[in-house]
Amino acid sequence: MTTTTSPVTLDDVRDAAARLKGVARRTPVLCSRTLDALAGAEVFLKCENFQRVGAFKFRGAYNAASRLSPEQLSRGVGAFKFRGAYNAASRLSPEQLSRGIAAYSSGNHAQAVALAARELGTTAVIVMPEDAPPSKRAATAGYGAEIVTYDRYTADRVAIAEALAADRGLALIPPYEHPHVMAGQGTAALELLEEVGELDALLTPVGGGGLMAGSATAAKGLHPGIRTVGVEPEAGDDTKRSLEAGRRVSIPVPRTIADGQALHTPGELTFSVNRRLLDEVVLVTDDEIRDAMRFAFERLKIVVEPSGATPLAALLTGRVGRLPPRVGVVVSGGNVDAGRFAELCGGATH
Amino acid sequence: MTTTTSPVTLDDVRDAAARLKGVARRTPVLCSRTLDALAGAEVFLKCENFQRVGAFKFRGAYNAASRLSPEQLSRGVGAFKFRGAYNAASRLSPEQLSRGIAAYSSGNHAQAVALAARELGTTAVIVMPEDAPPSKRAATAGYGAEIVTYDRYTADRVAIAEALAADRGLALIPPYEHPHVMAGQGTAALELLEEVGELDALLTPVGGGGLMAGSATAAKGLHPGIRTVGVEPEAGDDTKRSLEAGRRVSIPVPRTIADGQALHTPGELTFSVNRRLLDEVVLVTDDEIRDAMRFAFERLKIVVEPSGATPLAALLTGRVGRLPPRVGVVVSGGNVDAGRFAELCGGATH
Numbered sequence: 001m002t003t004t005t006s007p008v009t010l011d012d013v014r015d016a017a018a019r020l021k022g023v024a025r026r027t028p029v030l031c032s033r034t035l036d037a038l039a040g041a042e043v044f045l046k047c048e049n050f051q052r053v054g055a056f057k058f059r060g061a062y063n064a065a066s067r068l069s070p071e072q073l074s075r076g077v078g079a080f081k082f083r084g085a086y087n088a089a090s091r092l093s094p095e096q097l098s099r100g101i102a103a104y105s106s107g108n109h110a111q112a113v114a115l116a117a118r119e120l121g122t123t124a125v126i127v128m129p130e131d132a133p134p135s136k137r138a139a140t141a142g143y144g145a146e147i148v149t150y151d152r153y154t155a156d157r158v159a160i161a162e163a164l165a166a167d168r169g170l171a172l173i174p175p176y177e178h179p180h181v182m183a184g185q186g187t188a189a190l191e192l193l194e195e196v197g198e199l200d201a202l203l204t205p206v207g208g209g210g211l212m213a214g215s216a217t218a219a220k221g222l223h224p225g226i227r228t229v230g231v232e233p234e235a236g237d238d239t240k241r242s243l244e245a246g247r248r249v250s251i252p253v254p255r256t257i258a259d260g261q262a263l264h265t266p267g268e269l270t271f272s273v274n275r276r277l278l279d280e281v282v283l284v285t286d287d288e289i290r291d292a293m294r295f296a297f298e299r300l301k302i303v304v305e306p307s308g309a310t311p312l313a314a315l316l317t318g319r320v321g322r323l324p325p326r327v328g329v330v331v332s333g334g335n336v337d338a339g340r341f342a343e344l345c346g347g348a349t350h
Numbered sequence: 351m352t353t354t355t356s357p358v359t360l361d362d363v364r365d366a367a368a369r370l371k372g373v374a375r376r377t378p379v380l381c382s383r384t385l386d387a388l389a390g391a392e393v394f395l396k397c398e399n400f401q402r403v404g405a406f407k408f409r410g411a412y413n414a415a416s417r418l419s420p421e422q423l424s425r426g427v428g429a430f431k432f433r434g435a436y437n438a439a440s441r442l443s444p445e446q447l448s449r450g451i452a453a454y455s456s457g458n459h460a461q462a463v464a465l466a467a468r469e470l471g472t473t474a475v476i477v478m479p480e481d482a483p484p485s486k487r488a489a490t491a492g493y494g495a496e497i498v499t500y501d502r503y504t505a506d507r508v509a510i511a512e513a514l515a516a517d518r519g520l521a522l523i524p525p526y527e528h529p530h531v532m533a534g535q536g537t538a539a540l541e542l543l544e545e546v547g548e549l550d551a552l553l554t555p556v557g558g559g560g561l562m563a564g565s566a567t568a569a570k571g572l573h574p575g576i577r578t579v580g581v582e583p584e585a586g587d588d589t590k591r592s593l594e595a596g597r598r599v600s601i602p603v604p605r606t607i608a609d610g611q612a613l614h615t616p617g618e619l620t621f622s623v624n625r626r627l628l629d630e631v632v633l634v635t636d637d638e639i640r641d642a643m644r645f646a647f648e649r650l651k652i653v654v655e656p657s658g659a660t661p662l663a664a665l666l667t668g669r670v671g672r673l674p675p676r677v678g679v680v681v682s683g684g685n686v687d688a689g690r691f692a693e694l695c696g697g698a699t700h
């Protein structure tokens with residue numbers, strides 16, 4: 001079924017950009033003669049690894065959170081105000097005493113929601129697996145979020161988060177399956193196109209599909225002739241398969257170093273956008289991702305996490321085929337520990 | 351002895367900046383809330399790791415090379431022109447038949463001179479040790495330079511380069527001990543101050559002293575009250591000792607991971623500038639440099655080589671003492687292989 005009303009439009013992305021102004025970082029666009037020579041095109045890298053929390057996720061989380069009602073965001077202040085007046089406070093429902101936002105994530109979205117909450121003067125509860133990397137947990141807690149853990153082998157994180165949200169009156173902000181999240185995530189592509197002008201193609205990593213949907217909405221909205229290319233890890237080709245099938249298909253949970261793209265099926269909302277606006281999906285192997293990370297490190301002097309390096313891998317391996325003259329790339333994030341980078345890229349080139 | 355005429359002035363740095371316009375990259379200035387919070391000051395990082403060839407060295411090499419006479423730069427074209435006319439050619443001296451530029455370096459200066467030669471349409475001969483890292487050798491040859499190797503345990507590279515230069519009519523461009531090199535290297539600080547306005551302090555790595563001399567000339571010339579701080583690795587404290595002694599002193603060749611600062615004595619010209627304009631030198635250990643590289647990687651998402659990370663190490667360890675409100679840092683380069691980075695920074699934090 002193709003719908004004619006899209007959950008996200010160019011105006012939504014523009015609106016998100018206005019809200020993010022002065023809050024999200026306007027990340028730099030980097031160019032490299034070496035990369036241009038290897039790719040055979042002029043390449044513009046929109047570096048979301050320099051975004052706050054180290055990834056584009058902050059754009060979507062903040063845009064969604066900033067649209068909640070003042071009451072929803074009033075936890076702490078509101079509660080404190082009323083607590084002084086015992087009689088008034090005693091009449092408040094648990095929801096009124098305890099508002100704020102919630103999310104489930106073991107990765108960049110956790111930090112993004114935690115920081116969005118802090119920026120908006122409210123609090124966040126993040127549902128994370130017990131065995132989440134200590135650095136991610138520490139970063140999330142560092143933004144003032146409350147962390148609730150679960151056993152990833154026995155528990156359902158969505159159910160836990162939904163129960164918590166219902167119980168405590170929290171607004172749940174999903175990592176991609178939400179119009180405001182997609183619109184916010186699309187602002188990276190909007191900024192890129194505003195800065196460098198029309199492009200012939202735009203390469204974007206595809207995980208749950210929010211960044212892709214927002215980016216394609218911005219890009220096709222501004223320049224209908226632009227070629228939109230999604231890049232997935234070979235093992236996590238759920239969006240490629242879904243596009244081919246014409247409907248969302250599920251694959252076994254993929255094993256790939258691109259942890260931000262290890263999803264088994266596209267989002268419903270995101271897929272409804274991507275099936276209309278995404279021209280093609282190309283796949284890259286984990287070894288190609290490693291080589292692209294090493295190239296980014298040694299030649300571009302930037303740190304890119306595995307998922308963020310997939311479009312660069314597609315360019316360097318020629319998997320996109322013959323490139324048009326001007327190509328944009330969303331480098332989506334740079335959250336990889338030095339130790340993990342050493343494991344992945346410290347050895348010989350493949 | 352203090353001289354009143356300096357080998358490099360603010361006007362020289364400005365003049366170099368004009369020559370470098372459109373040739374050197376105007377590198378980005380990065381800021382980080384995390385770094386500001388840790389340092390207790392607003393910090394502006396001038397990122398010369400994004401400079402062409404991956405380090406500030408290109409600025410000095412190109413500025414010096416661009417001032418050579420057209421005849422000096424005419425190798426190839428001039429020789430070819432005359433060779434057609436046998437009689438004329440037979441009268442030419444070897445110098446006239448074979449011009450161009452030369453340098454001795456195993457590091458960033460080699461690539462800088464090779465690229466400067468290519469940009470100016472001439473050729474470069476680079477004297478490198480036989481055991482120079484293959485990646486550096488390949489990069490230098492990649493810019494079209496001829497590489498002459500020597501045995502670093504038995505031969506004197508300066509003597510080899512000088513003999514070659516004399517024999518073939520080449521202009522030798524030293525890595526720091528030259529007014530045009532210092533002036534060119536100072537353009538990074540000039541750009542930083544033009545972009546962000548007055549700063550209270552400027553931290554710069556000190557190796558041979560050219561970057562420091564050029565930076566201090568630009569900084570004190572624009573803002574006489576600025577505090578200039580040089581940073582050396584603990585084992586390579588030749589400039590600190592020389593400033594304390596009031597004359598150039600020699601130390602044993604230092605063992606440090608900061609290979610760009612492994613010098614045993616300051617340059618004569620550079621020291622004559624630095625003794626006037628450098629307010630203090632602070633020292634950092636190799637472990638502190640490693641931690642700073644890891645911080646740059648994980649928090650700033652940029653690749654910084656050991657020498658380039660010394661000022662960041664000084665900030666993060668508090669070795670500069672109480673900082674004034676606005677602090678500039680020259681991040682001098684980012685040339686470190688992924689494998690070497692893994693060796694240095696892949697393990698636990700110190």
